[in-house]
Amino acid sequence: MKIAIGADHGGFRLKDEIIKVIKELGHEVMDFGCTCGDSVDYPDYALPVCEQVVSGKADRGILICGTGIGMSIAANKIKGIRCALVHDVFSAKATREHNDTNVLAMGERVIGPGLAAEIVRVWLTTEFSNEPRHVNRIQKVQALEEKQS
Template identity: 70%
Template sequence: MKIAMGADHAGYRLKDVLKPFIESLGHEVQDYGANGADSVDYPDYASIVCEKVTSGEVDKGILICGTGIGMTIAANKVPGIRCALVHDLFSAKATREHNDSNVLSLGERVIGPGVAEEIVKIWLETDFSNGERHKNRVGKVKALEDKYAAQP
C-alpha cells in the first residue's frame, strides 16, 4: 500500500518515527514534510496529502500535528476525504470498519510513539466492513459533501 504522510512543526518528530515503522510493515511511504521545528501552517500539509489520496496516487494518508485537531479539520474540507482523529486503538479499528476513513490524523503532543505505532498498524490492517448499514452511512456523508459543495 502507498501511504502519504504530512506533518507540521508540532508533528514532524512523530512522523519521522512512524515512517520507518510503516515501511517495516511492507508499505511505501511518501513523505511530504514538514521536516523541522520551524513554524509552518498545517493546512498546507493536509492539502498535499489529501490531494494525493483523492487523486489515487496513494491509497491512504496520515497527518500529524500537535493535537491532530487542526489537520483533521483541514483534511475534511477536501471532497472525498474521510479523516479521523484517533488517539486510541478501538477508534483506529472502528473508523476503518464503520467509516472507511482514508486519512488518519494523530496528535504528537497527545500520544506517544508506541501507541501511535499500534494505532497506525491497526488502522492500516483493518478493512471497511462493507456491510449495508455502513455503506449507506458513508453514502449519506458523501451526499452531504455533494449538497454543500453545490451551493454558491
C-alpha cells in the same frame, strides 16, 4: 499500499517514527514534510497528502500535528476525504471498519510514539466491513458533501 504522510512543526518527530512503522509493514511512503520544528501552517501539509489520496496516487494518508485537530479539520474540507482524529487503538479499528476512513490524524503532543505506532498498524491492517448499514451511512455523508460543494 502507498501511504502519503505529512506533519507540521508540532508533529514532525512523530512523523519520522511513523514512517518507520509504515515501511516495516511493507508499504511505500510518500513524505510531504515538514522536517523541522520551525513554525509552519498545518493546512499546507494536509492539502498535498489529501490530494494524493483523492487522486488515487496514494491509498491512504496520515497527518500529524500537535493535537491532530487542525490537520483533521483541514483534511475534512477536501472533497473525498474521510479523516478521523484518533488517539486510541479501538477508534483506529472502528474508523476503518465502520467509516472507511482514508486519512488518519494524530497529535504528537497527545500520544507517544509507541501508542501511535500501534494505532497506525491497526488502521493500516483493518479493512472496511462493507456492511450495508455502514455503506449507507457513508453514502449519506457523501451526499452531504455533494450538496455543500
